[in-house]
Amino acid sequence: xxxxxxxxxxxxxxxxxxxxxxxxxxxxxxxxxxxxxxxxxxxxxxxxxxxxxxxxxxxxxxxxxxxxxxxxxxxxxxxxxxxxxxxxxxxxxxxxxxxxxxxxxxxxxxxxxxxx
Amino acid sequence: xxxxxxxxxxxxxxxxxxxxxxxxxxxxxxxxxxxxxxxxxxxxxxxxxxxxxxxxxxxxxxxxxxxxxxxxxxxxxxxxxxxxxxxxxxxxxxxxxxxxxxxxxxxxxx
Numbered sequence: 001x002x003x004x005x006x007x008x009x010x011x012x013x014x015x016x017x018x019x020x021x022x023x024x025x026x027x028x029x030x031x032x033x034x035x036x037x038x039x040x041x042x043x044x045x046x047x048x049x050x051x052x053x054x055x056x057x058x059x060x061x062x063x064x065x066x067x068x069x070x071x072x073x074x075x076x077x078x079x080x081x082x083x084x085x086x087x088x089x090x091x092x093x094x095x096x097x098x099x100x101x102x103x104x105x106x107x108x109x110x111x112x113x114x115x116x
Numbered sequence: 117x118x119x120x121x122x123x124x125x126x127x128x129x130x131x132x133x134x135x136x137x138x139x140x141x142x143x144x145x146x147x148x149x150x151x152x153x154x155x156x157x158x159x160x161x162x163x164x165x166x167x168x169x170x171x172x173x174x175x176x177x178x179x180x181x182x183x184x185x186x187x188x189x190x191x192x193x194x195x196x197x198x199x200x201x202x203x204x205x206x207x208x209x210x211x212x213x214x215x216x217x218x219x220x221x222x223x224x225x226x
Contacts, residue, residue, distance in 0.1 A: 004159075006159075031212055033212075033213060040218065041218050041219075042120075042203055042205070042216025042217050042218050042219055043160070043203075043214075043216050044216070045213040045214070045215075048212060048213050055212070056211075056213055091159050091160070093159075095212065097212075103148075103207075103212055104150070104162055104165055105150075105162070105214060106162055107152075107159035107160045107161070107162075108159050109158055109159050110157075110158070110159045112157070
């Protein structure tokens, strides 16, 4: 069964350092999402890609976060510099964009980030 | 702004004790309502999508229903392996991103 892949699964870093997360969506899924989930809360959207283009990054803290999907397949989310408040689970999801699908989103296992 | 409220925050059941989880939502034009299951330390696992009021979907011991203001996830005769956090999310018309509630943590004791 096709799955969304993410790496690393766990990352511990010190504040002010740079971190990067990688996501490989399900093959054929044109839409890719990065969500952040703080412990005890639901996921919140950071950025959404349609192919290689950013569709929604209104909640992305652009002073320190960046995301790219250069070839419209896999994607990288970067934080520089990391802050204590960035400690969370970073989830990648993908969905098929064809019609008449209502675009169920399938999530990867996530990257647990701890900032010390 | 879309809002999703789930209740209760936590629920403890005995094995076989049926119950329901609630998801109340406010959205400008509902495209879909989604239920996910999330185990500790893992990503959410897709369960159901509901599109219109009156719709129902079932999977094993789970049944999801939808009205114009809320959705229920009914759990019939739960087993310990049903223990997880259940997340509800809405998709607004014209958008693909989901707005999630904070989830209900379900614990089923043998």
